[in-house]
Amino acid sequence: MKTHFIAIGGSAMHNLAIALKDKGYQVTGSDDAIFEPSRSRLENKGILPQEMGWFPEKITSDIDAVILGMHAHQDNPELARAKELGLKIYSYPEFLYEQSKNKTRVVIAGSHGKTTITSMILHVLNFHQKDVDFMVGAQLEGFDCMVKLTQDNDFMVLEGDEYLSSPIDLRSKFLLYQPNIALMSGIAWDHINVFKTFDDYLEQFRRFVASITPGGVLVYNEEDPEVVKVVEDAENYFRKIPYKTPEYEINNGKVYLKTEMGDVPLSVFGAHNLLNMEGARHICQQLGIMDEDFYEAIMSFKGASKRLEKVEREDKGILYKDFAHAPSKVKATVKAFQEQFNNEKKYGFLELHTYSSLNPVFLEQYDHAMDGLDEAVVFYSEDALKIKRMEPISPELIKEKFKNDNLRVFTNAEELHAYWNTLDKTQGVYLMMSSGNFGGLDLTK
Known part of the structure; x- marks a missing residue:
């Protein structure tokens, strides 16, 4: 499959480009500026554009998919050429859905905590050598690329962002994933430049819950009243699993999680991280990870990049x-x-x-x-x-x-x-x- 990325240098876009290259796809791309670490990582894979800028001549009729990043503008000359040729143009989340539509999709959403929760889930799965496809927005210890796409894996774990999909697709990204299993960590008004009122912002989460596949599962933070209201008002059918901050204590600067199996020492701190961890535990249960195995793995989780x-x-x-x-x-x-x-x-x-x-x-x-x-x-x-x-x-x-x-x-x-x-x-x-x-x-x- 031949793919071309318009704005290949973004933190998300370059990871997807690398994942497709690793999958055996033919990958090209353009951008007007690419910074580290994207630049070196693309160069190591042989897909760094030879020169910066937009080149309509790169857009040819044999391209199977054009993937459009948020960094590009609506009047981008490569985008105009792709439209002229009638090529299939995908946003980043739209293409991820295409890659995962025959898998069980696990989507982690919320105004805060979604990167950390996704990272915790992937850490536990990686610890127990359970292979899944994934997309997460932060660099994780033990992972080379933050997007993984395969033909064979049954599950795909996706960090679900409520921001816009692309310059020509103004839907929230997480509305395109249609989760089988979802988590909602919290709702607090953000992205005011796009969602002018809190209700505009809240509406994205209502639509997200409505997008859960029939008979799916939603794990949700019962300590957040806005989350609870969205869940209670939902009219579609799915199983609801609430979670809350677990018991813990701090001894000599070390955090210990109180569990039925005894005290579990952790490498992270903060009540919000313990709340995130509880959400991750419930999701891992849905993926076949027993609590004992979850606690064994989570002890070595040191946090996502730039999160405490x-x-x-x-x-x-x-x-x-x-x-x-x-x-x-x-x-x-x-x-x-x-x-x-x-x-x-x-x-x-x-x-x-x-x-x-x-x-x-x-x-x-x-x-x-x-x-x-x-x-x-x-x-x-x-x-x-x-x-x-x-x-x-x-x-x-x-x-x-x-x-x-x-x-x-x-x-x-x-x-x-x-x-x-x-x-x-x-x-x-x-x-x-x-x-x-x-x-x-x-x-x-």
Whole structure:
């Protein structure tokens, strides 16, 4: 099968391209910019475009599938050529469904926790050498590629994202998967640039539940009232399995899960991670993994990339980085950090740089998000606001919306870095929350 990727360099797209290459497909692609690690990984597989840019002449009538990434625009010249030739154009999730429509599809959805839960499931399955197809949005220890597609596997585990499918397909990605087994971890308004009201956002999850195949299974977080309401209002037939935070305790900085089989020591911390783990356990049960085998495997799970991931520093200081930037994720991560390091001085840094997080209306969702930290810092770039053509935001507004008068607010990367350099990283513990990089801050030094 001959496939061509428009915007092959994306974090998801390049993984799919590699998976198809490994499956024996003929793969080509284009992009206007490709960064690491995508660049090296595509190059190692021999599918890195020879030059950057869009080249309509690459689109030929013998191509079986054109896969369109979100990074491309509607007026992309390669897309125009594909339409002109009448080629089949797929979004990323649409193509994943085509690859898995004869398998049992397991879809993990939710505003927060979906990457971690998917990662936990794959870790357990990998530990017990149970082979499945999968797609997950973070790099995992023990996995070379974050997409796997085979002819023979019976199951496919998919991280279900509620964001748009492609520039020409404005459906939420997870609406295309039609799960046989699903999980919903939580609902908290996100992607405000696309879903203008909370009800618009909520509607995606209603449709997701409605897309579960007849007689399927939904594992859901019964501690989230929005999730519970969506599940209770559903009119289609499926089996409902609720889950909640399990009992645990912290002894000498180590988290122990309380189970019928005794205390299980864990390598991760935070109530939200324990809640995620419970959801993963229920999904693994559906895949034939007994609880005893689940606990044996989960002890060695160290977390998904950038999800409360410990950074090895030259000075041996204690620092964790986390992808958290949406309000509900920030609150859960800060709470976990407080609980784990109760007796330490705690420094928390948050970078705001998404469309949602820089919207004054949405900022209200961050109220008290940084409370409980001894030193709390928020950074956003005034230049980023200009690039996004958004109105300026004052540091005073940030403090007001966060309801935290002691918040330090930086709008200039150089000033943030100067403050960072005044801190003795061997004293106290540090939490760095961002889907960016704090203006190029090196967290290892």
